[in-house]
Amino acid sequence: MKLVEYPDAEMMMMDLADKLASELSSALRANDTASLAVPGGTTPGPIFDSLCAVDLDWARVQVMLTDERWVPETSERSNTRLLRERLLTDRAAAATYLPLYADAPTPEEKLAELAASLSPALPLTVALLGMGADMHTASIFPGADQLDLALQGSDRLVAMRAPGAPEPRITLSATVLNAAMSRHIVIVGGEKRAALERARHLSPQEAPVAAVLNGATVHWAEA
Numbered sequence: 531m532k533l534v535e536y537p538d539a540e541m542m543m544m545d546l547a548d549k550l551a552s553e554l555s556s557a558l559r560a561n562d563t564a565s566l567a568v569p570g571g572t573t574p575g576p577i578f579d580s581l582c583a584v585d586l587d588w589a590r591v592q593v594m595l596t597d598e599r600w601v602p603e604t605s606e607r608s609n610t611r612l613l614r615e616r617l618l619t620d621r622a623a624a625a626t627y628l629p630l631y632a633d634a635p636t637p638e639e640k641l642a643e644l645a646a647s648l649s650p651a652l653p654l655t656v657a658l659l660g661m662g663a664d665m666h667t668a669s670i671f672p673g674a675d676q677l678d679l680a681l682q683g684s685d686r687l688v689a690m691r692a693p694g695a696p697e698p699r700i701t702l703s704a705t706v707l708n709a710a711m712s713r714h715i716v717i718v719g720g721e722k723r724a725a726l727e728r729a730r731h732l733s734p735q736e737a738p739v740a741a742v743l744n745g746a747t748v749h750w751a752e753a
């Protein structure tokens with residue numbers, strides 16, 4: 531794992547948007563398409579605000595979430611909603627969005643269909659991940675009901691219920707995340723930095739983020 535420390539979060543978000551854009555752009559020079567998976571939650575909004583305006587052949591880029599909360603787009607908790615408002619706009623509105631949510635009461639009902647729809651985007655070109663203070667990443671939570679499947683299984687997508695998640699989740703598996711050509715983790719603040727340091731010495735069962743650290747670049751700023 532490589533750790534990059536930034537003087538402040540604003541600078542980090544802008545640098546990271548540049549970095550993601552340049553990785554996508556290099557991939558598009560060599561291939562017809564490129565894919566980008568991004569987290570939801572409260573951290574990545576400013577990255578999306580910069581990235582969406584970048585001059586890139588977005589029509590050849592597939593965008594997806596690393597994980598989604600099983601709620602419709604009308605919900606404040608929908609990560610898709612965040613993406614539509616802040617990433618799939620401006621120049622990036624031309625990208626193809628591959629959703630991880632479909633209208634059904636539970637994720638299990640749509641799991642196979644959603645997993646199949648990801649084929650054109652895999653393996654991922656770039657995966658950006660967040661991390662919670664409980665050391666979860668994507669929706670791979672400590673104590674989740676399908677933790678082993680998400681950490682070690684060969685399935686692309688896993689439906690999850692976890693004590694730390696207020697609604698059912700759907701998440702890319704560690705296998706899919708680790709197959710990405712490039713992997714970045716973005717964290718802000720002292721609490722998450724301390725959690726990251728703890729995770730480096732714990733098993734993925736205790737600290738799921740540990741499953742994706744090898745070969746990743748972690749980007750950190752205090753605030």
Ligand SMILES: O=C(O)[C@H](O)[C@@H](O)[C@H](O)[C@H](O)COP(=O)(O)O
Pocket residue numbers: 569570571572573574596597598599609659660661662666667668669
């Ligand atoms: O849907 C989600 O919640 C995310 O995809 C999740 O994995 C997120 O990255 C972490 O929970 C960190 O969340 P914050 O950035 O809000 O701290």
